[in-house]
Each structure stands twice: as structure tokens, then as C-alpha cells.
Amino acid sequence: xxxxxxxxxxxxxxxxxxxxxxxxxxxxxxxxxxxxxxxxxxxxxxxxxxxxxxxxxxxxxxxxxxxxxxxxxxxxxxxxxxxxxxxxxxxxxxxxxxxxxxxxxxxxxxxxxxxxxxxxxxxxxxxxxxxxxxxxxxxxxxxxxxxxxxxxxxxxxxxxxxxxxxxxxxxxxxxxxxxxxxxxxxxxxxxxxxxxxxxxxxxxxxxxxxxxxxxxxxxxxxxxxxxxxxxxxxxxxxxxxxxxxxxxxxxxxxxxxxxxxxxxxxxxxxxxxxxxxxxxxxxxxxxxxxxxxxxxxxxxxxxxxxxxxxxxxxxxxxxxxxxxxxx
Numbered sequence: 001x002x003x004x005x006x007x008x009x010x011x012x013x014x015x016x017x018x019x020x021x022x023x024x025x026x027x028x029x030x031x032x033x034x035x036x037x038x039x040x041x042x043x044x045x046x047x048x049x050x051x052x053x054x055x056x057x058x059x060x061x062x063x064x065x066x067x068x069x070x071x072x073x074x075x076x077x078x079x080x081x082x083x084x085x086x087x088x089x090x091x092x093x094x095x096x097x098x099x100x101x102x103x104x105x106x107x108x109x110x111x112x113x114x115x116x117x118x119x120x121x122x123x124x125x126x127x128x129x130x131x132x133x134x135x136x137x138x139x140x141x142x143x144x145x146x147x148x149x150x151x152x153x154x155x156x157x158x159x160x161x162x163x164x165x166x167x168x169x170x171x172x173x174x175x176x177x178x179x180x181x182x183x184x185x186x187x188x189x190x191x192x193x194x195x196x197x198x199x200x201x202x203x204x205x206x207x208x209x210x211x212x213x214x215x216x217x218x219x220x221x222x223x224x225x226x227x228x229x230x231x232x233x234x235x236x237x238x239x240x241x242x243x244x245x246x247x248x249x250x251x252x253x254x255x256x257x258x259x260x261x262x263x264x265x266x267x268x269x270x271x272x273x274x275x276x277x278x279x280x281x282x283x284x285x286x287x288x289x290x291x292x293x294x295x296x297x298x299x300x301x302x303x304x305x306x307x308x309x310x311x312x313x314x315x316x317x318x319x320x321x322x323x324x325x326x327x
Contacts, residue, residue, distance in 0.1 A: 172203035172212035174250045181224055181245045190227040191245065198249045205255035209275040216252035221245070267298035290319040 085091065164170075178195040201214045226243040257275035264270050264277035271278050279285075279298035287293050287300035294301045301316075308314050308321035315322040 170204050172201065172205055172253050172255050174199035174214075174253055175202045176200075177202065179247060181222065181247065183245075188228065191243070192225040192227065196222050196247060198247060199251070201250045201253035203253070207255075209258060210255040211258045212253050213256045214250035214252065215254045216250075218249050218251050219246050220249050222247060265296050265298075268296070 176197055177200050179198055179200060180195050181191050181193070183189065183191050198220065201212045203212050205212055222245050224243050224245045226241050228239045228241075230239045257272070259275050259277060261270040261272075267279065268277040269280055270276075277296075279295060283298055285293045290303055291300040292303050293299075302314075302319035304319075306314055306321060312321045312323055314320075
């Protein structure tokens, strides 16, 4: 696995395909003491006794020893278990290159390293081969227990939804909120405090046509400090005095229609059940050419009104400019 040029060691990159995954090995031999090398304990090679993980630093002597390993399978198994494999830019560029023909290598890299540059390696709690982990995850996808777990998760979500819908705090009722003090002369005066904490109608009505409105109120009076800017020569001072301010507090609330009877035009009738202003049912909504139905006025109107030239007028019946009958 190593070659020499002019008496100096050089880097050699080889692609080795092992079973279902493609692995690129990058070896840089440098002089140093050789250390014994054995693989982790895993399910592929159970005869090897349990060993402690390798040192955090992959020394040059260790790399050199890996290059002289006679068992190629043993060499590959140890290489793919090293957590620094995901941070090797040369390996990533080769496996994920656009012209790379082996899709299995790309799949393996995506599952081993998360498919992104710089993402942390997903290490198992126990030492086992990458191939065993890949097979185990693949077999678990079709496990009926997974479908059962998803059903249980959905049921928990439905229970949470029902619990939220029964929560009394979201219902339409008086709730304490900060209400600004009314100040009709806010351009010249300032009130302190600016707000008071009183009850106001708030909450949901379970319909987009409804809104939470007060049906019973009470007027409360609060003292406030009124600040008025006074000009004194070249200086401006603030004149302070106490002012009593009235604020309406809501005592009872009810869900009412957003569109009410007072919102309807004289031509419309109010449908209380639908919370809508509608045209009378007996009116025909079929309009002639050049006209469209106006739902607010409950009649057919010209589609494009025009500005006529001097001496002519716009006829709303024919929707055209016409000459006056009498000159």
C-alpha cells in the first residue's frame, strides 16, 4: 500500500469496496515506533477479545502498521470505525464527486457522517461495525412495532389537542390586560401612568365569523398625573396636575357576529344565522351584457363606467356614452 519516490514516502489513495460500502483509505507513513494493532470487538469478528478504543491521536507509526496488516478485512473494519473518517476532505471529495459511479459509497457516507461537511459523527453506545449498524437500521424500517409506535404518538397528539380545546383560559371571558388611558389631547398633554390593569373581553369563539364582545360593562375612574409643556422664555417646563380618567371595564362577554345588522346597506337584509348581509332572495342575479351584480347595492351595474366627451353622458342602462335627447 505504500510507494517510495527518490527515497521519500509519498501518499497513496486506494479505493476498496467491502460488501455493500465503498471505503477510501488515505495513508501517510512517517518514521516512528510501531505499535501493535488489533480491531475493535464487533459482531463480524467475535474471536478478537474486547479492547479499549484507540488513542485519540492516530500516530504515524500506527498508520504505518495499518498499512502492513495482512488481513484486509481487519484493516477495513478498523478504518471505518475511526470517528475522524468524516473529517477527511480527500475521502469526502472522492466519495461524493459528481463523476463517482458507485452510489453505494455515497449512501454509506450519508448514513455514516450525516451527509454534510463538519457534522459530528454518530457513534453507537457500544462498539460495533458500521455494516452491522446499517443492516440493523434497514431491518427495523419494516418492523410492525414502528407503525404501532407512530400510532401511539399520534394518539398522544390528539389527546393534547382535545386538552387544549377544553382549556377554559382560551374561552371568551373577561381577562385582566393593560388598557391605555384615554387622552383626547395627547398632542399637548401626557398622562402618567399611561395604562391601567383591568378586565377586558378576550378569547376564542371557535368560528371565524364570531368575535368576543362585552355584553355588560362598568365605568371605573382612575387618578392620573397630567403633564403639560409650558413655555417660559427660552425654556420649556412641564406643569403637573391630577386628572380623573374614566375607563370602561368589561364584566360579561359573549361571542357575537363580526358582521352585524348595522353594517348592512339599505338594499340588504341581515342573516343572523350566517352573520352576513345578503341581498333579498327574490332578486334575480342574472345581469345582461356589460353589467355585473353588485352584492352591496343588490343590483346590476355597468362593468366599466366611462368618462364621456363634452356634450355626451354615460347611460347606465346601455353602459355606453349617449347623446342627450334634448339639446
